[in-house]
Amino acid sequence: MDMAIASNDRSAQSAPSVPVPAVTRHPIEFSASAGEYFRIWIVNVMLSVVTLGIYSAWATVRTRRYFYANTRLDGEPFEYLAEPLQILKGRLIAIILLGSYLLLNQFAPMWSLAVLVLIALLTPWLVYSALRFRARYSSWRGLRFRFTGTLGQAVSRFLGLPLLIIPSLGLAYPWIKGLQHEYVATGHRFGGKRFEFTRNGGQYYAIYIAGAGIIIGAVIGSAIVMGARAISPEVGTIGTVLGMTLIYAGYLIGFVYIAVRLANLFWVSLVIDEHRFESNLRARDLTWIYFSNTVAIIVSLGLLIPWAVVRSARYRASRMALLAAGSLDAFVAEAGAEQSATGAEIGDAFDFEFDAGL
Amino acid sequence: MNGRLPAVWHDGKTSRSRPVLLHVWVDQLHIDAEDGECVAVSLASARLQPRLGRTERIIRLADGGRLRLADAPELERWFPYSGRIEALAHRLERRWSMVALAAVLFVGLLVGLHRWALPAMAESVAERLPRIAEQAGASQVMSLLDRAAFSPSNLPEPRQAQLRAAFAELVAELPRAADYRLEFRDGGDLGANALALPDGRIVMTDALVERAESDDWLIAVLAHEAGHHEQRHGMRLALQNTALLVVIGFVTGDVSSVASVATAAMTLVESGYSRQFERDADAFALDLLQRNGISPQAFADALRAMQAGLPEDDSSSAFRYFSTHPAIQERIETAERAAQASTQGAASKAD
Numbered sequence: 001m002d003m004a005i006a007s008n009d010r011s012a013q014s015a016p017s018v019p020v021p022a023v024t025r026h027p028i029e030f031s032a033s034a035g036e037y038f039r040i041w042i043v044n045v046m047l048s049v050v051t052l053g054i055y056s057a058w059a060t061v062r063t064r065r066y067f068y069a070n071t072r073l074d075g076e077p078f079e080y081l082a083e084p085l086q087i088l089k090g091r092l093i094a095i096i097l098l099g100s101y102l103l104l105n106q107f108a109p110m111w112s113l114a115v116l117v118l119i120a121l122l123t124p125w126l127v128y129s130a131l132r133f134r135a136r137y138s139s140w141r142g143l144r145f146r147f148t149g150t151l152g153q154a155v156s157r158f159l160g161l162p163l164l165i166i167p168s169l170g171l172a173y174p175w176i177k178g179l180q181h182e183y184v185a186t187g188h189r190f191g192g193k194r195f196e197f198t199r200n201g202g203q204y205y206a207i208y209i210a211g212a213g214i215i216i217g218a219v220i221g222s223a224i225v226m227g228a229r230a231i232s233p234e235v236g237t238i239g240t241v242l243g244m245t246l247i248y249a250g251y252l253i254g255f256v257y258i259a260v261r262l263a264n265l266f267w268v269s270l271v272i273d274e275h276r277f278e279s280n281l282r283a284r285d286l287t288w289i290y291f292s293n294t295v296a297i298i299v300s301l302g303l304l305i306p307w308a309v310v311r312s313a314r315y316r317a318s319r320m321a322l323l324a325a326g327s328l329d330a331f332v333a334e335a336g337a338e339q340s341a342t343g344a345e346i347g348d349a350f351d352f353e354f355d356a357g358l
Numbered sequence: 359m360n361g362r363l364p365a366v367w368h369d370g371k372t373s374r375s376r377p378v379l380l381h382v383w384v385d386q387l388h389i390d391a392e393d394g395e396c397v398a399v400s401l402a403s404a405r406l407q408p409r410l411g412r413t414e415r416i417i418r419l420a421d422g423g424r425l426r427l428a429d430a431p432e433l434e435r436w437f438p439y440s441g442r443i444e445a446l447a448h449r450l451e452r453r454w455s456m457v458a459l460a461a462v463l464f465v466g467l468l469v470g471l472h473r474w475a476l477p478a479m480a481e482s483v484a485e486r487l488p489r490i491a492e493q494a495g496a497s498q499v500m501s502l503l504d505r506a507a508f509s510p511s512n513l514p515e516p517r518q519a520q521l522r523a524a525f526a527e528l529v530a531e532l533p534r535a536a537d538y539r540l541e542f543r544d545g546g547d548l549g550a551n552a553l554a555l556p557d558g559r560i561v562m563t564d565a566l567v568e569r570a571e572s573d574d575w576l577i578a579v580l581a582h583e584a585g586h587h588e589q590r591h592g593m594r595l596a597l598q599n600t601a602l603l604v605v606i607g608f609v610t611g612d613v614s615s616v617a618s619v620a621t622a623a624m625t626l627v628e629s630g631y632s633r634q635f636e637r638d639a640d641a642f643a644l645d646l647l648q649r650n651g652i653s654p655q656a657f658a659d660a661l662r663a664m665q666a667g668l669p670e671d672d673s674s675s676a677f678r679y680f681s682t683h684p685a686i687q688e689r690i691e692t693a694e695r696a697a698q699a700s701t702q703g704a705a706s707k708a709d
Binding site for chain 1: 368369370372373374375407410411412413414416423424426443444447450451452456457460461463464465467468469494495498502600603604608609619622623626
């Protein structure tokens with residue numbers, strides 16, 4: 001199926017017009033089912049309970065393997081390769097840190113600040129090692145992804161530059177977000193091929209301005225309703241409820257809007273060997289999905305969690321595609337040839353995923 | 359030996375994906391590609407990925423290669439020892455009876471944790487915590503409040519001393535009598551309010567003292583706060599909420615797409631817990647008041663005065679109040695029932 005690149009996506013318009021040969025659109029195929037995942041999930045939860053959490057590492061691996069195996073590109077599934085023990089090791093450390101934060105937060109709020117500072121200082125390393133781990137243990141067509149970004153860059157983009165946010169009154173934030181995206185994107189390799197990223201700083205500002213507009217609009221609307229209530233008492237309780245609903249809805253929609261537009265921008269800015277991506281997530285769809293998921297899960301006492309997870313993953317997959325310029329087989333063949341020349345990376349002592357699983 | 363299984367072979371070095379046929383002969387896995395290339399590897403060096411739903415099976419080879427194929431009975435014969443832990447998980451997943459049992463246990467576990475296990479655990483831990491744990495947290499909360507919300511009290515010193523004396527008399531017989539300290543602050547936006555800190559400090563705002571029509575109202579409110587301290591509600595709530603966060607995180611774990619659920623569930627359950635503690639403190643207060651010869655009606659009146667003072671405030675604080683104290687009408691009625699019962703009791707005794 002040939003088609004023009006992302007014809008209906010506004011954020012894709014800035015894509016540089018490279019001379020493209022025939023572009024083939026490969027949609028992401030997603031085949032997980034809520035019923036099947038329910039069985040996997042409930043057994044995971046119960047075995048984790050019975051083993052006092054130890055099994056949760058196996059549960060994580062099983063969940064990831066299931067979702068990877070049910071996500072296909074060009075007919076080939078992705079594969080998750082990590083072993084449970086690697087997950088378990090990182091999880092124990094993460095639980096200790098998180099637990100000490102939670103306890104201090106409740107009993108000695110001021111000391112918990114110290115733990116927060118420690119976590120903030122560790123952030124670059126956490127981001128860096130998580131990206132490396134995730135990439136190294138993900139593969140497609142038998143070729144692994146890799147992450148080759150440096151720790152130094154992570155320090156500057158996740159610790160150094162964010163120090164500018166407060167003195168700039170937040171104005172630096174969208175720019176820093178763009179740089180963080182760039183770090184994540186350009187660090188990745190597939191086989192021997194590197195991902196590139198065409199960062200457009202202006203678009204990050206556009207997203208945050210529009211998102212802030214939604215939230216401010218809701219706050220103003222709510223203020224008007226509350227004002228009317230103060231003037232004429234007959235507006236009463238209904239006015240209060242309406243005003244509060246407006247504020248909560250405004251925050252939810254505003255934050256989902258920002259997250260969705262950022263995700264779309266990230267994917268359409270990504271290039272690998274002239275292949276590009278399409279991402280058309282819509283804020284109104286995801287707002288509804290998040291809202292209805294939350295209600296369904298609470299009403300079902302958690303039993304609908306698997307349904308909710310599969311549902312949002314299916315939606316995300318349905319809105320994504322790879323736009324391949326030329327033959328995918330030839331590209332993958334080259335990626336493979338270049339990987340065997342550089343040699344696969346070897347894991348080190350820190351080869352574990354730092355993740356509390358919470 | 360018997361069947362030949364069709365599979366897709368990736369050698370892990372190049373990205374070629376080649377259709378192959380697999381068979382086993384004398385502990386060797388033979389991979390025959392359609393293009394004529396034949397490779398044999400020892401079965402012991404290859405590893406079969408455990409079953410997972412209806413997804414395809416994967417055999418990982420020692421040289422980094424992998425074979426992907428549909429599930430087949432031969433595979434379990436070729437690789438009898440693959441992934442025992444996950445094989446158990448798969449057997450459980452496949453049986454509807456096990457899945458249904460797990461679902462029932464899951465809901466039972468959540469309800470049990472919420473209703474009994476977390477509260478019981480928090481109570482028994484709170485009783486064993488050393489005093490220092492209560493003091494450290496309370497001092498920090500107090501200095502945060504002094505900086506953010508409170509300013510020094512404007513009540514005349516004799517009035518403060520009078521209320522302190524009445525409070526000391528009220529709590530004199532209680533097991534934790536030595537802990538109590540009554541302090542006064544100008545609460546600013548907090549309005550008419552009182553709060554108990556985990557170390558036995560009770561803070562009352564000037565507005566509450568000024569609004570009270572009789573000192574019995576204030577004593578009634580103080581009895582309620584003393585109930586919080588005697589029953590260690592501050593510590594128990596902190597422990598319960600921490601444990602709750604872990605439980606909810608555990609259940610929704612690994613799932614960023616349902617992160618909003620954790621927040622919503624936390625809010626719901628936490629406000630349920632604090633409502634329960636309010637009711638417990640009320641019951642304690644009504645009992646303590648009667649033992650000190652004060653009618654529970656004083657508590658009902660104080661509550662009613664606070665309720666009447668509320669809707670005039672800005673509505674956002676009213677909303678917050680009702681989410682932790684939605685049953686204020688119910689609390690007033692409980693107090694009035696207790697008041698009636700005690701007057702009837704007194705009347706029948708007099709007969």
